[in-house]
Amino acid sequence: QVQLQESGPGLVRPSQTLSLTCTVSGGSIINGGYYWSWIRQNPGKGLEWLGYISYTGSTYYNPSLKSRLTISLDTSKNQFSLTLSSVTAADTAVYYCARESSLYDRNNFDYYYVMDVWGQGTTVTVS
Amino acid sequence: DIQMTQSPSSLSASVGDRVTITCRASQGIRNDLGWYQQKPGKAPKHLIYAASSLQSGVPSRFSGSGSGTEFTLTISSLQPEDFATYYCLQHNSYRTFGQGTKVEIK
Numbered sequence: 050q051v052q053l054q055e056s057g058p059g060l061v062r063p064s065q066t067l068s069l070t071c072t073v074s075g076g077s078i079i080n081g082g083y084y085w086s087w088i089r090q091n092p093g094k095g096l097e098w099l100g101y102i103s104y105t106g107s108t109y110y111n112p113s114l115k116s117r118l119t120i121s122l123d124t125s126k127n128q129f130s131l132t133l134s135s136v137t138a139a140d141t142a143v144y145y146c147a148r149e150s151s152l153y154d155r156n157n158f159d160y161y162y163v164m165d166v167w168g169q170g171t172t173v174t175v176s
Numbered sequence: 177d178i179q180m181t182q183s184p185s186s187l188s189a190s191v192g193d194r195v196t197i198t199c200r201a202s203q204g205i206r207n208d209l210g211w212y213q214q215k216p217g218k219a220p221k222h223l224i225y226a227a228s229s230l231q232s233g234v235p236s237r238f239s240g241s242g243s244g245t246e247f248t249l250t251i252s253s254l255q256p257e258d259f260a261t262y263y264c265l266q267h268n269s270y271r272t273f274g275q276g277t278k279v280e281i282k
Binding site: 086088095096097098101109111112113145147152154156157159161162163164165167168169170 | 177207208210212214218219220221222225226228229231263265267270271272273274275276
């Protein structure tokens with residue numbers, strides 16, 4: 050069973066770069082068909098999708114963060130990572146990593162994407 | 177960018193009540209929508225994909241409907257374990273979550 054675990058510093062200074070890693074266990078990160086995602090949740094707020102990287106290394110970012118965000122794969126360690134530059138207090142959040150899988154729906158004869166495995170989340174404070 | 181407007185932002189209900197949550201997309205997204213449940217301090221859990229297909233293991237009291245721009249999540253008979261916050265998520269273009277609906281005990 051695939052499990053995800055976020056890791057990284059809990060405190061980052063304003064204007065610095067936030068770096069987090071998600072370690073994947075129970076399966077290979079380069080097995081086809083998955084997207085590896087980052088999502089965050091500001092304190093007491095809703096969920097915000099940040100971006101994902103495919104098993105081939107293609108990346109897709111939230112347009113509102115694209116200039117500051119990089120997601121990368123480290124296949125040797127079975128990990129993927131997030132770096133967010135020039136952070137401010139608005140970047141204080143719980144950061145989740147998640148696996149996005151494609152499901153075939155027989156009713157619609159089409160594929161759909163679901164975030165089916167999540168890490169437990171890691172709290173990052175910018176201060 | 178596709179915006180997802182979810183309503184209501186919160187609701188109070190009793191065990192056994194029927195609950196309906198709505199999500200509206202700023203443009204048509206076919207049925208490229210899922211629903212997620214999040215409990216305090218926990219990661220979200222996937223409930224529904226393709227707007228109306230139940231994820232394996234999810235109780236049948238949960239159902240989804242809609243296509244295009246209007247979507248609903250219905251809980252037919254609210255159970256104690258269903259008190260949580262619910263989010264819609266579109267995957268037609270990038271990904272966008274709705275703002276969430278907190279279902280509280282009346």
